[in-house]
Amino acid sequence: MEREVAIVGVGWEGFQPTTPHYSYKELIYQAAQKAYHNANVDPRKDIQSFVTVAEDFIEGTSIFDEYTPDQLGAVLKPMHTITGDGLHGLITAYLMIRSGICKIAAVEAHSKASNIKTLSQITHYALDPxxxxxxxxxxxxxxxxxxxxxxxxxxxxxxxxxxxxxxxxxxxxxxxxxxxxxxxxxxxxxxxxxxxxxxxxxxxAQPADGAIVVVLASREIAESLTVEPIWxxxxxxxxxxxxxxxxxxxxxxxxxxxxxxxxxxxxxxxxxxxxxxxxxxxxxxxxxxxxxxxxxxxxxxxxxxxxxxxxxxxxxxxxxxxxxxxxxxxxxxxxxxxxxxxxxxxxxxxxxxxxxxxxxxxxxxxxxxxxxxxxxxxxxxxxx
Missing domain, CATH: 3.40.47.10 (Thiolase/Chalcone synthase)
Structure with missing residues (x-):
C-alpha cells in the first residue's frame, strides 16, 4: 500500500454569483486546464483515474459523470461520481492511490447554482418523505x-x-x-x-457558481512533478x-x-x-x-x-x-x-x-x- 499521497495541482474558475458567459462544462474545462498546468501533467498521458462530485438532482441530468470526461481530458479513462461534498471526492481519489489502483488521480467539483430556479425546493426533496x-x-x-x-x-x-x-x-x-x-x-x-x-x-451563505479541479499523486510521482507538494x-x-x-x-x-x-x-x-x-x-x-x-x-x-x-x-x-x-x-x-x-x-x-x-x-x-x-x-x- 502507498504510504503517502500529495496534492500536486489545483485549479479553479468562476466563484461568482452568476456566470452567464460560461456553461458548467466551460467552468470545469477552465479549472482543469489550470490544475493540469499547475501540476505539470498531461491528463491524456499521465492521469489514470478521475472523480467527479455531483448530485444528479441538482444537475438536472441522470448519471452525471457521463458529461464530464470531455472537459477533463478523461475520455476512455476510469471516471465515477461521488454524490457528496468535494472532500468526499478527494478522499476517494486519495484512497485509490493508497490502495495502488492508480498513482495519479484528478478530482472535480462544481456549482452552477445560478441555473437553479428554486434551490430550496430541491433541498426540501431531501427530507424524509x-x-x-x-x-x-x-x-x-x-x-x-x-x-x-x-x-x-x-x-x-x-x-x-x-x-x-x-x-x-x-x-x-x-x-x-x-x-x-x-x-x-x-x-x-x-x-x-x-x-x-x-x-x-x-x-x-449565498449561492455562487464555480469549478475546482485538484490533482493528487503518490510520493514517487509527486516529488518528480513539483518542489512544493502538499501532503x-x-x-x-x-x-x-x-x-x-x-x-x-x-x-x-x-x-x-x-x-x-x-x-x-x-x-x-x-x-x-x-x-x-x-x-x-x-x-x-x-x-x-x-x-x-x-x-x-x-x-x-x-x-x-x-x-x-x-x-x-x-x-x-x-x-x-x-x-x-x-x-x-x-x-x-x-x-x-x-x-x-x-x-x-x-x-x-x-x-x-x-x-x-x-x-x-x-x-x-x-x-x-x-x-x-x-x-x-x-x-x-x-x-x-
Missing part, C-alpha cells in the same frame, strides 16, 4: 432549530454569530476569488430579516442520523468522529496545539462555531471569550476561514469542500497573497454536505 416533507416547512427552518439549541447549550448569543459573519465577509475582501466580501458593521448584520429565528438572512496527513468522514427526530441538536457527533479518524491517521493528539489554521463549514454562521467545538479546536465554554478576543481572526491565535469561507466565497454546493481545500493549499505553499500567514505548517479542512444531511469530511494537510 413520510415524516418531514409533508409539513412543507422551508429547509432553513432546520438550521434555525439547530442554531437555537446550540446557542442555548453554548451560552452564546446571535450577536456572537454576527461576529462570524463580520469576520468572514471581511476576510473575503482579501480574496480575489470571493465575490461576497464586505466590511459590515455588526448592527447591519443584526438588522437583517429573520429566516427562522434566531437565524437571520445575513447568517446564510495529506489524515482523512476522515462520517454520516450520522438522516432523520431529524433522533439527532443530537446541540452537537455535531459526525464531525467529531470524522475529525477523530483524521487525527488518528495524522498522529495528532492535541489538535488545538498542532493545527496552524482551519477552513471549516460556515454555510450558516453558527455552524462555524459548532464545527470548531466538534473538531476539538475549542470547548463550548471558551467560545464567548474567544470570539470577543478575536482568536479566530487572521491575526488571532487560530485563524479560521481566511478565504472568507462560504459566507465570503458563496455556497458552491458540492464544491464547498474543495474551495476550502484550495485555500489551505495556497496557505501551505505561501501563495495566499494578502491573507498569507507566516510559515504555516499544518492546516485542517472540514466540510458538511448541507441541510438536511448529517454528512461531514475532514482532511489534514501539511507543507513539505
Amino acid at each position: 413520510m415524516l418531514n416533507r409533508p409539513f412543507e416547512f422551508h429547509p432553513d427552518f432546520i438550521a434555525g432549530l439547530e442554531m437555537a439549541r446550540f446557542l442555548h447549550e453554548a451560552h452564546i448569543t446571535p450577536e456572537d454569530c454576527a461576529l462570524v459573519v463580520q469576520k468572514n465577509r471581511r476576510n473575503a475582501l482579501e480574496n480575489p476569488s470571493a465575490p461576497y466580501g464586505f466590511d459590515y458593521r455588526l448592527e447591519e448584520i443584526q438588522d437583517c430579516q429573520p429566516v427562522a429565528y434566531p437565524l437571520l438572512e445575513s447568517h446564510i 495529506i496527513l489524515g482523512v476522515g468522514w462520517c454520516n450520522d442520523m438522516y432523520n431529524l427526530e433522533y439527532r443530537d441538536w446541540g452537537h455535531l457527533p459526525y464531525v467529531t468522529k470524522a475529525a477523530q479518524m483524521a487525527y488518528h491517521q495524522a498522529q495528532i493528539q492535541t489538535p488545538s496545539k498542532k493545527i496552524d489554521f482551519a477552513e471549516v463549514d460556515d454555510l450558516y454562521a453558527y455552524r462555524e462555531l459548532m464545527s470548531l467545538v466538534a473538531l476539538g479546536l475549542i470547548s463550548k465554554h471558551e467560545l464567548p471569550d474567544a470570539l470577543k478576543m478575536g482568536k479566530f481572526h487572521s491575526t488571532g491565535q487560530l485563524p479560521i476561514n481566511l478565504s472568507g469561507g462560504s459566507l465570503g466565497m458563496g455556497n458552491l454546493l458540492e464544491a464547498n469542500g474543495l474551495a476550502k481545500l484550495v485555500e489551505a493549499v495556497l496557505q501551505l505553499r505561501g501563495q495566499a497573497g494578502k491573507r498569507q500567514l507566516s510559515f504555516p505548517h499544518i492546516g485542517l479542512v472540514q466540510s458538511w454536505r448541507g441541510i438536511p444531511t448529517s454528512s461531514a469530511a475532514v482532511v489534514i494537510l501539511a507543507s513539505s
